[in-house]
Amino acid sequence: MAVERSGPGNLVVSGVLGVLAVSEVLLRSTDLGGGFALLLLLTLASTLPLALVLGSGGPARSGTAVAVSTACVLSLVPFGILTVGGVVAQLVCVYVLGRAGATRLGGLLVLPYVVIALGSHEEPTRIVAVLVATLASAAAATGIAHHARSTALAHSATEQAFADTLLEHAARGERARIARELHDVVAHHISMIAVQAETARLTTPGLPAEGATRLLAIGDTARTALTEMRRLLGVLREDADTGVQRRPQPGLGQLIDLVDESRDAAGSRTRLIVSGPIATLDPGIEVTAYRIVQEALTNARRHAPGAAVDVELRYGEEDLAVRVRDNGPGPVAAGLSGHGLLGMRERAATVGGTLRTGPAPGGGFVVEARLPVKSEEEQEQEGAARP
Structure with missing residues (x-):
């Protein structure tokens, strides 16, 4: 049951229900005498405020729902008439309250109909009260179920976002740790290989030309590996330090x-x-x-x-x-x-x-x-x- 719409849509819904309810009263009530005007006012009070129930929140929505329910009960008990528009408005009110998490208030709005069904001596009034109490209970339960599902989804999304944040933080920390280890340990040893190869090539007396060539190749390979490692370190640190100002190593x-x-x-x-x-x-x-x-x-x-x-x-x-x-x-x-x-x-x-x-x-x-x-x-x- 989709009930939350834009402001103009809420006014249209409540206006249509009000017109239908007044038309129903005019067709059914011709012998009420002076009470006819009061019934019309109660009919309008049970339908037109629905726009506020749909469009507002908090205390305003709760107060308006109570007013709609009161008008419906007063129409049913003294006059024995509750229009279809009033019934729809009553069901929408308890559904909206249940969906908003106001479960106690929704249950209280159903309670008068239960009392009327048990205590009324008028058969038509009792039948209407039983029908409204049953339908309103179902509407309230539907709203409560929708609220519980929405709350569960919101909690699940929050927990998932928190878990993703923790996972990303841990991954960045691990990448930063790997980058530090590569820089402090592995890069140091690779640079030492390059230095040792170059030193051996230049300082070893009587070194054959083939040996000098191989030492030169070792030094070149080590320097290439060091360059590739620096590139890899740049990628790791850029990913690990996203949004973090990088600080120089202390000395x-x-x-x-x-x-x-x-x-x-x-x-x-x-x-x-x-x-x-x-x-x-x-x-x-x-x-x-x-x-x-x-x-x-x-x-x-x-x-x-x-x-x-x-x-x-x-x-x-x-x-x-x-x-x-x-x-x-x-x-x-x-x-x-x-x-x-x-x-x-x-x-x-x-x-x-x-x-x-x-x-x-x-x-x-x-x-x-x-x-x-x-x-x-x-x-x-x-x-x-x-x-």
């Missing part, structure tokens, strides 16, 4: 901010100590050192809350020494076999460094990493150049 220049944030979060003393000639290092070394310090500070806050922490950086000619020490309870509370420590070891290993964790002298826990600032080829060349 040692951001360590002071990291230490300040850790101090504010932990509410304890956290110091940054730097020694040695400060130099700009390879971005891979800097981001590795930053992540190691970040994870060590996180572990200190988690396992040694309130403990003082010292972050030390020592710049050397061959390596960068990173040391994070707290004066907390030591290795037991620090979780020596945790995933965080394993991740730090893996990060250090990807750049050719080492990492040690354990009890600190005098108590507490310490994380020490040594990260080479020069590649193996540069170290070998320097060693060969020394007398």
